[in-house]
Amino acid sequence: MVEMSKHMRSVLKDVPKLKIFEFSQYASQFNDVIKFTVGEPDFNTPEYIKQAGIKAIQNNRTHYAPQRGTTGLLSAVAESLATNYDLHYDPKTEILITNGVTEGIFSAIMAITNPGDVILVPTPTFSIYTPDVTMAGGTAVEVDTSHTNFKVTPDLLKGYLDKYGDRVKGVIFVNPSNPTGIAYSQDELDKLAGLIKGKPIFAICDEIYSELNYDGEYSSMARPLPDQTILTNGLSKSYAMTGWRIGYLCAPAAVTNEIFKVHSFVMTDVATFSQDAAEAALRGGLKATHEMDAKYIQRRDYMYKRLTAMGFECTQPMGAFYIFAKIPAGLEQDDTKIIYDIVKKARVAVTAGSFFGAGGEGYLRFSYATSMDQIREGMDRLAKYVASEQFK
Template sequence: MDHLLNPKVLDIEISGIRKFSNMVNHIEDMVSFTIGQPDFPTPEHVKLAGIHAIEQNVTSYTHNAGDIKLRNAAAQFVQTKYNLNYNPETEVIVTIGASEAIDITLRTILVPGSEVILPGPVYPGYEPLIRLCDAIPVHVDTRDSNFKLTAEKIKTALTDRTRCVILPYPSNPTGVTLTADELKEIADLLKDKEVFVLADEIYSELSYDSPHVSIANFLHNRTIVINGLSKSHSMTGWRIGLLFAPEWLSKHILKVHQYNVTCATSISQQAAIEALTNGIDDAKVMKKEYMKRRDFVCSRLDQLGLTYVKPNGGFYFFVKIPDYIALSSFDFAVDLANKNKVAVVPGSSFSAYGEGFFRISYACSMETLQEGFNRIESYLKR
């Protein structure tokens, strides 16, 4: 009875990241560099706040937008960290992870035929949501600009149907980010155009070489900032996302959120309050360790003669497959997994502009990285 289903849903495939990870995870002694999930536990004091919430029976619905204490904490967090100012009463929505925040934003601002500009390569979670809105993803090739979606590149892709530009920085899969000057150039380009900016800043606390800057500092009235606690506080399973938008826009996004999920889980919200207040700097310990791992991966890639753009955020490398390997990115990843038991993500998972590359996640122990790169070296020597 498939013919009775929504054809847009039938056309969607599961993420290439998950697809490949599921394909190789059963192989014994596999070193996996696939899933982008922090390998640190949720901070102890945050877990205790969740336990306390259960013990105190904080198990009822919250306000649709989230517990006001959490919205206050979230507004204070982004003001302190990124100099962003949002009214917690009307401009902050607590969502079920950043994924839901992206979904409800796109469903609010897109109409059939709308075009959405996004960089290529890019995280694969945006395109299916765009297509479910009967809108059109427009991938812009960023391979010749160090994987940065610049104002110049956006300008060439703009049409009278452009409704949104997605800026996912720091980037998954490349780890690059945009400078304040680059963001201001984009804001200047768009300030007189009826175009929204969706700024997915879930990796904002993992910016290494310079502080994170949000385009909302330059284009506040039409920017939707997406953030959350999955990466900054290693809380992927708690499913707490944060959406910041001007009141005129957030009040409509809230309607979609309300009928979609009612509210985020009350227990996770209590843990999130603790994370954003007493744990405001919890990411610093993790970031220090990630930087060590990043520098190690840089040194090993250099030793192996592999080409990459040095990441300054997140926990990924996007590496070019050597020209002497005549395989697609998918076949390369399969071959590496089968022969040397190292799992990487094929670049084709991140749009057609990712073909010829592979992604490494360094959200794993130094010992795992060392072993994995020893195996990659052995594979390349073949």
């Protein structure tokens, strides 16, 4: 018998599974576990958005959608970006509706990457960018930001640009960040943009947490660098619509046209009724999002206070819904080992920092996208664990 699995595309051997979801699945075997792992809002999709989706299905909006997106949603995205962010894109030529940001990032990286190209991936970061580059035939180079407050600085970026020279095709920017919760100011991004402006280098921007930016104004590479920026965003986090799979991608028309080729063969289209619901969400404004944000801030502040009291050294989250915390001295320092010990002994599930690449070792990521009751109980359990295990 021929072992056909040995005859698959060889590059896939270098593509790991998503450890975040693997561990979360492992933790699910414990009936009473409190999860601070997967970053999914615990809120339900707002009622007016659900009703728009139901109405669309009742009106038989269940057939193929235009491959670039419905006219209504494309217009709503363009209007939302112009009104809320002062970013201006032509809905007919510069915007694609994607199956979440995940597909938008994949299609963008596949469209711009040639064999040998380097994509710079600041880490710690969510675990999709490096595998996407690998599958595209490029080289993902991790840029460890753990010594620069988890931000790319001009000096750090310049060092990598000098090292890899003309091979650099793109730089990933996630703002606000998963897993650290940090957010760049516009001034910081402007300075970084100056290093790649006018060069054949794309800024690939994941702004899925842009509406969950609590302590600062919106900032984007698309402002100083519109001709070189591929902007991705979506409604999963801001409108609690993870299961609807609605994202969007914006770029200059000629760039969008090339990315569309990948998108169209990977996806065909995105469900029409999901797009109608997303249109309703955007046209309904930001009231529902702001109500959720207020609760996230309460949860963030409470969790930050409790973790700090236990001896965790935490980054100050400015956005998203994560706290990135350094494991206290006296506890197991291997983050991949301690998460299994915590879930077994304390029935609390958290994510290992090393799952997010270079610079994440020795840290844990806590998601506060869950109820205050769960957070209080989880922090109580963790405090008992730390007290019993520290310097054991």
